[in-house]
Amino acid sequence: MEARTLFPPSRDAALERLRDFLPKAGAEYARKRNYSLPEQGHPHVSILSPYLRHRMLTEEEVVQATLGRHSASAAEKFVQEVFWRTYWKGWLERRPQVWTAYKAGLAQALNRVQSESGLRRGWEEACAGRTGIDGFDAWAQELVQTGYMHNHARMWFASIWIFTLRLPWELGADFFLRHLLDGDQASNTLSWRWVAGLQTQGKHYVARVANISKYTEGRHRPLHQLTAEPEPLSGVPHPPLGPMPAPPPPRREAPWALLLTEDDLSPGYLRKALDHPPVATAVITGTAHRSPLATAPQVTEWCAAAIAETIARHGAWTGPVTQEPQDLAAWAQGLGVSQIVMPYTPVGPAADRLTAQRAGLDQAGIALTPVLRAWDAAAWPHATAGFFKLKTKIPTILAELRGLSLAS
Numbered sequence: 475m476e477a478r479t480l481f482p483p484s485r486d487a488a489l490e491r492l493r494d495f496l497p498k499a500g501a502e503y504a505r506k507r508n509y510s511l512p513e514q515g516h517p518h519v520s521i522l523s524p525y526l527r528h529r530m531l532t533e534e535e536v537v538q539a540t541l542g543r544h545s546a547s548a549a550e551k552f553v554q555e556v557f558w559r560t561y562w563k564g565w566l567e568r569r570p571q572v573w574t575a576y577k578a579g580l581a582q583a584l585n586r587v588q589s590e591s592g593l594r595r596g597w598e599e600a601c602a603g604r605t606g607i608d609g610f611d612a613w614a615q616e617l618v619q620t621g622y623m624h625n626h627a628r629m630w631f632a633s634i635w636i637f638t639l640r641l642p643w644e645l646g647a648d649f650f651l652r653h654l655l656d657g658d659q660a661s662n663t664l665s666w667r668w669v670a671g672l673q674t675q676g677k678h679y680v681a682r683v684a685n686i687s688k689y690t691e692g693r694h695r696p697l698h699q700l701t702a703e704p705e706p707l708s709g710v711p712h713p714p715l716g717p718m719p720a721p722p723p724p725r726r727e728a729p730w731a732l733l734l735t736e737d738d739l740s741p742g743y744l745r746k747a748l749d750h751p752p753v754a755t756a757v758i759t760g761t762a763h764r765s766p767l768a769t770a771p772q773v774t775e776w777c778a779a780a781i782a783e784t785i786a787r788h789g790a791w792t793g794p795v796t797q798e799p800q801d802l803a804a805w806a807q808g809l810g811v812s813q814i815v816m817p818y819t820p821v822g823p824a825a826d827r828l829t830a831q832r833a834g835l836d837q838a839g840i841a842l843t844p845v846l847r848a849w850d851a852a853a854w855p856h857a858t859a860g861f862f863k864l865k866t867k868i869p870t871i872l873a874e875l876r877g878l879s880l881a882s
């Protein structure tokens with residue numbers, strides 16, 4: 475099935491999927507989530523990731539709805555998985571050098587692909603699903619066709635890519651990022667690093683035949699096809715922890731323009747931070763810039779449709795919309811505003827594009843003011859070490875957020 479049929483790019487579709495999944499978000503999810511069953515439509519996981527990735531549906535909404543339906547202990551596993559996303563985002567935000575290093579590693583690997591024919595062949599066969607490895611080829615093809623892959627299959631796939639096919643991990647992360655509808659700079663880069671043994675240093679994930687066979691209900695069994703006891707990759711130590719982002723609040727009464735990226739398509743929360751609607755809206759996206767190679771057309775088309783739906787959903791509130799202005803400063807000056815307000819854009823392709831506009835904005839005296847969501851502000855301070863540290867804080871974070879929503 476095609477990506478747009480599987481994941482209609484609208485908030486209504488996201489809400490409907492959440493409603494359908496909620497009965498399964500408790501004990502059933504904890505028991506069955508590791509089964510990768512594409513031919514049954516992945517019945518044991520939420521398949522909400524493209525919506526969460528673009529915040530057409532927020533983590534807070536999903537967790538609140540889950541806890542409205544199940545006890546905290548029954549929902550524990552699903553809630554923790556949603557927090558994995560928040561954790562990776564917070565972790566990368568405090569160590570943006572890891573994103574920069576990934577891009578440099580990818581550029582190097584792509585250069586090698588040009589000059590080493592063996593590597594080029596191996597990479598092309600892996601991306602096309604023509605390796606002959608049972609399971610691996612089917613997952614590659616599922617990804618290219620649908621824009622989705624189950625979490626367990628992503629782990630097996632990455633492990634086989636790195637340890638059996640011995641391809642550079644950055645090429646695999648790039649293949650995912652170009653094809654996943656939920657392709658996310660933090661979850662993707664850091665999960666690939668985790669499988670390789672670079673994230674939790676010295677601890678890697680090794681795909682095993684028995685595990686693949688069990689969790690695909692016997693559909694795949696790559697007997698004698700996998701490297702059995704590979705060594706983890708070695709890398710440099712993590713960079714030191716950077717500060718928690720603390721952007722100054724927008725000037726409430728001043729006229730403002732809205733900037734949207736693909737990172738947060740629920741900008742309604744900005745209404746609370748400002749007294750008036752925006753004078754106008756601009757859209758700048760990083761979707762086509764996820765890689766030096768072309769992002770899959772179904773991904774760019776999906777994101778464009780999701781953004782169009784977001785704008786339509788907000789009706790007259792956004793004012794006139796300009797797509798991809800070349801010069802943000804000139805656009806804002808033309809509107810007579812001196813502040814552009816936006817949902818906080820984390821490290822990644824969209825933020826990279828905005829960095830290129832910074833000097834022009836500073837020169838023109840135009841403030842670019844990102845507004846951090848309460849969810850990220852509450853969770854990211856705990857995304858400093860391993861996931862366990864954040865996991866133990868989940869009840870505290872949720873209590874803090876409940877307090878905030880009662881107060882507002």
Ligand SMILES: Cc1cc2nc3c(=O)[nH]c(=O)nc-3n(C[C@H](O)[C@H](O)[C@H](O)COP(=O)(O)OP(=O)(O)OC[C@H]3O[C@@H](n4cnc5c(N)ncnc54)[C@H](O)[C@@H]3O)c2cc1C
Pocket residue numbers: 507519520521522523524526527555556557558559560562623624625626628629632650651654656657658659661662663665666669
């Ligand atoms: C190598 C590799 C690459 C990955 N790349 C991405 C990526 O680019 N974008 C992405 O959103 N996820 C990524 N993941 C995490 C995970 O595989 C997907 O979030 C999940 O498969 C999405 O399917 P779902 O919505 O049915 O998940 P469910 O199991 O229903 O989980 C609900 C939500 O929780 C979040 N979540 C669940 N598991 C994880 C996890 N391990 N890490 C981060 N968030 C999680 C997702 O937002 C997901 O939609 C990657 C995992 C691996 C091993």
